[in-house]
Amino acid sequence: MLGWLSQGPQQREREKGTAKIVTRDGASGARGVDPQQLWLGPTGPRRGRRPAFSREAITVAAVALADAEGLDAVTMRRVASQVGAGVMSLYSYAPDKETLLELMVDHVSAELPTTDAPTGDWRADLKTIAHLQRALMLRHPWLPGALSTRRTLGPNTLAFLERALAALRPAGLDGAANLEIFAQLTAFVAGHVAYEIAQAAAAQSPDRAAAEARYLAAVATDGHHPELAEALSSPGRPLTPEATFTRFLGRLIDGLDTDE
Amino acid sequence: MLGWLSQGPQQREREKGTAKIVTRDGASGARGVDPQQLWLGPTGPRRGRRPAFSREAITVAAVALADAEGLDAVTMRRVASQVGAGVMSLYSYAPDKETLLELMVDHVSAELPTTDAPTGDWRADLKTIAHLQRALMLRHPWLPGALSTRRTLGPNTLAFLERALAALRPAGLDGAANLEIFAQLTAFVAGHVAYEIAQAAAAQSPDRAAAEARYLAAVATDGHHPELAEALSSPGRPLTPEATFTRFLGRLIDGLDTDE
DNA sequence: CACCATTCTCGTACGTCGTACGATGAGAGC
DNA sequence: GCTCTCATCGTACGACGTACGAGAATGGTG
Structure with a gap:
């Protein structure tokens, strides 16, 4: 089931306020953050501290919350406390709440069977x-x-x-x-x-x-x-x-x- | 066009914390606030201060805001400032935001023509x-x-x-x-x-x-x-x-x- | 006219939200 | 060891919806 969905962080997007003098990798206007980058496979090799949670665990918690109490119950604070993380830690796994909701949708979509072949009718x-x-x-x-x-x-x-x-x-x-x-x-x-x-x-x-x-x-x-x-x-x-x-x-x- | 939609306030629903000793008008449990009461005609005769705004004006402002900037732009604060009222004054005309949204839906529905008779097809x-x-x-x-x-x-x-x-x-x-x-x-x-x-x-x-x-x-x-x-x-x-x-x-x- | 009960207005305040910032700490490579 | 990288998460900010209650305006009644 596409194991890399449980991949760790590597998301933070900073923009130090000083010196906006055209960074070196051209196309500086592209602040767009390719929304689909989310779904693309795991990025480079590990370095530094190891993630304590996983995108999957967070998504599961959010889905459980929504199943039990509705979409409105899905707040960053409640999801975080459900997985035992600090609120801001979630942002290492999804850049914002909107993305978390997309993860939820895709997560439950895994329950849809996809292997049955067409019958012809x-x-x-x-x-x-x-x-x-x-x-x-x-x-x-x-x-x-x-x-x-x-x-x-x-x-x-x-x-x-x-x-x-x-x-x-x-x-x-x-x-x-x-x-x-x-x-x-x-x-x-x-x-x-x-x-x-x-x-x-x-x-x-x-x-x-x-x-x-x-x-x-x-x-x-x-x-x-x-x-x-x-x-x-x-x-x-x-x-x-x-x-x-x-x-x-x-x-x-x-x-x-x-x-x- | 159902003129009483522009009717004034008369909505506030209080519940003083003291003495809940069964008020006299029976069926005390019915805290339900009949949501449809909203649509029913104007209530009793005028007394006290005269309303400075109207339900209609507030609804129009909210609709204009939504048309221009989307549903998310419809906040009580922005609607109020649009009509020149204090934020809390809106609550004299609609008991909560959800109700304001209902008013908006019904308001634009007035644009739907209703007089054309069926053709038979x-x-x-x-x-x-x-x-x-x-x-x-x-x-x-x-x-x-x-x-x-x-x-x-x-x-x-x-x-x-x-x-x-x-x-x-x-x-x-x-x-x-x-x-x-x-x-x-x-x-x-x-x-x-x-x-x-x-x-x-x-x-x-x-x-x-x-x-x-x-x-x-x-x-x-x-x-x-x-x-x-x-x-x-x-x-x-x-x-x-x-x-x-x-x-x-x-x-x-x-x-x-x-x-x- | 004065008085009062009624009704509307709205400043302040509380608890909630999403999330920006940056200090703190943990692992990997030199 | 030192340093570089990356996660964690406490604090804080500016929104939000709306409860509370002090104040102003009105009509009804003496």
């Missing part, structure tokens, strides 16, 4: 892929929220992308279209699961749910919302979220190669 | 609705992000929901299904627009985009990502985001009433 394969994504997001409910801002391209997310592209090959579309489909599919699953989770959370706290129901009932009977009134009154057998997901997914995927 | 109507949502989100790029956490049920969002339900009527589904379809459609549009915006932002800052392209190229040629390599190399004529959106939308909607 690309629609079925794509549905399998979406179900795998959904299961992952249900296991890590913070994931949809974390994905909504980010486009993480770590080794594990890329491996899964590779699988998706392989599955899409028989569809005969061009590369850009395939990439787009995968991105859209992921966004769709994230959106659905986020909704699913919100729904479940609402059912958990009956106070809030009841208040909302009361409010909606009031709105529905104000005379200006006849459609809402009817929608709320019509029964509609209750469906499992699983079934609903499958239905929507089918709608999206079954229409996929119909060019218009 | 519910698929076409639904596509129109999605395009309206997309246009709104492009005008207020923070909206997808704001929606991802929230389920706002203000007067304007409800009015638009009413329109969507009317459009869906000819589809002949039950109420719960219609509500679900609207929620999913909205989530889909939000996901798509978020992606679209991220794409556009990446194109804006060439440094980051170039770094990412370089990284992806490196990954593609590492031998472990043949599918990615091919996807990146195949041309695929560039499409406008508009066309892409229309295509995906068509896929989703055209499959909508196929029960399985």
